[in-house]
Amino acid sequence: MREQITRRETLRRGLTATALLALAERAIPALAQSDTDVPFTDYPANFAVGGDGKPRRTFDHRTLDGMITPKDKFFVIQHYNQPEINPDTYKLKLTGMLRKPMELSLADLRKMRSTEMILGYECSGNRPAGFQALSSCGRFTGVPLRNVLNEAGVGSKAREVVFLGTDRGDQEVVFRQQTFKLSQQFGRSLTLENAMKPDPILVYALNGEPLTVPQGAPLRLIMPGYYGVCNPKWLSEIHLQEDRYLGNFQGRWYRSVVGVGGTGEDLDLNTQWIETEITRIHLKSSISRVKKAGNAHQILGFVLNDGTPLRSVEVKIGEGPWQKATMTPGSTKYSWKLFSYNWEGATPGEHTIVSRVTDEDGNVQPTVEELKRKKTFLEDNAQFPRKVKIG
Numbered sequence: 001m002r003e004q005i006t007r008r009e010t011l012r013r014g015l016t017a018t019a020l021l022a023l024a025e026r027a028i029p030a031l032a033q034s035d036t037d038v039p040f041t042d043y044p045a046n047f048a049v050g051g052d053g054k055p056r057r058t059f060d061h062r063t064l065d066g067m068i069t070p071k072d073k074f075f076v077i078q079h080y081n082q083p084e085i086n087p088d089t090y091k092l093k094l095t096g097m098l099r100k101p102m103e104l105s106l107a108d109l110r111k112m113r114s115t116e117m118i119l120g121y122e123c124s125g126n127r128p129a130g131f132q133a134l135s136s137c138g139r140f141t142g143v144p145l146r147n148v149l150n151e152a153g154v155g156s157k158a159r160e161v162v163f164l165g166t167d168r169g170d171q172e173v174v175f176r177q178q179t180f181k182l183s184q185q186f187g188r189s190l191t192l193e194n195a196m197k198p199d200p201i202l203v204y205a206l207n208g209e210p211l212t213v214p215q216g217a218p219l220r221l222i223m224p225g226y227y228g229v230c231n232p233k234w235l236s237e238i239h240l241q242e243d244r245y246l247g248n249f250q251g252r253w254y255r256s257v258v259g260v261g262g263t264g265e266d267l268d269l270n271t272q273w274i275e276t277e278i279t280r281i282h283l284k285s286s287i288s289r290v291k292k293a294g295n296a297h298q299i300l301g302f303v304l305n306d307g308t309p310l311r312s313v314e315v316k317i318g319e320g321p322w323q324k325a326t327m328t329p330g331s332t333k334y335s336w337k338l339f340s341y342n343w344e345g346a347t348p349g350e351h352t353i354v355s356r357v358t359d360e361d362g363n364v365q366p367t368v369e370e371l372k373r374k375k376t377f378l379e380d381n382a383q384f385p386r387k388v389k390i391g
Contacts, residue, residue, distance in 0.1 A: 099153030
């Protein structure tokens with residue numbers, strides 16, 4: 001039976017979400033009239049940011065002022081087209097190793113018990129070169145994936161859950177000395193174990209409003225704590241199978257290559273090159289703004305990770321020591337975590353400021369030097385020194 005949400009439960013959930021959203025939205029106080037932004041000097045003169053999401057939009061972190069990124073600023077990126085799908089005739093297909101393959105309309109999904117989650121994520125290609133502009137945080141509403149899979153009935157041999165989007169394009173597939181040009185759907189997969197956890201959501205709303213076309217309307221997957229590529233948009237089909245899924249954006253384009261041991265030289269026989277697929281977000285912090293009020297300065301930034309609790313965020317100014325920053329209220333397990341640091345006695349002139357984050361497992365955000373053995377640019381979570389000039 002589909003879980004029907006009662007009137008009382010609807011009211012309770014609405015109040016909880018409203019209270020959480022109110023706290024999140026005031027996580028960073030708005031600039032007072034006497035406050036000013038201290039401009040960064042590391043942005044190139046031709047740096048462009050923003051966009052309408054057709055086909056791309058980046059988020060300007062110099063405007064970061066709260067937990068929730070507005071829909072019209074939320075970053076957008078994809079590999080293929082942005083299909084326009086009629087929500088009234090939309091059907092999600094559930095196929096493969098299921099006891100009861102089915103098709104569900106958007107209305108069917110909305111009748112099921114909904115869930116709401118504030119979460120932040122980034123494109124795995126997000127990095128200092130783009131000033132972290134491919135990252136955002138929002139309030140997502142939808143249906144827990146495992147509820148839908150339970151309704152269809154998972155077959156005994158199923159091990160892999162494949163998510164196929166309506167978006168598609170021509171793709172070159174290389175096999176040894178041969179190259180094929182094929183029309184392919186975008187696809188990603190999860191192990192059944194991860195798919196049946198309580199976190200993955202089939203999402204139909206962002207910040208309390210239906211998804212727009214650039215955001216994957218009418219339905220997309222959100223896998224909390226995972227990079228953006230793991231969250232297929234314009235979802236058309238969920239297919240259960242026994243074998244690993246080997247689509248282009250699963251097994252070829254999205255992987256990291258890191259050298260372990262030896263000298264790290266390309267052909268060093270004592271260096272082992274480890275290849276891993278892109279999944280969970282690597283621990284990262286970045287400074288977004290510096291505010292000035294009178295003679296006081298405040299450094300503001302964000303943390304993204306896979307949901308592991310944090311131990312500390314620290315800020316370093318020039319060659320000075322690491323100083324502990326303050327985590328602002330309103331964060332959730334999978335949201336980005338905002339932090340601030342009161343910069344006392346800032347002297348006129350140019351300064352370099354940088355942040356680092358440590359989680360409770362003892363993982364520390366690496367330096368650029370410590371990531372030198374990573375051949376691929378994806379999953380760049382290196383510390384990001386910023387430059388400002390105090391007048």
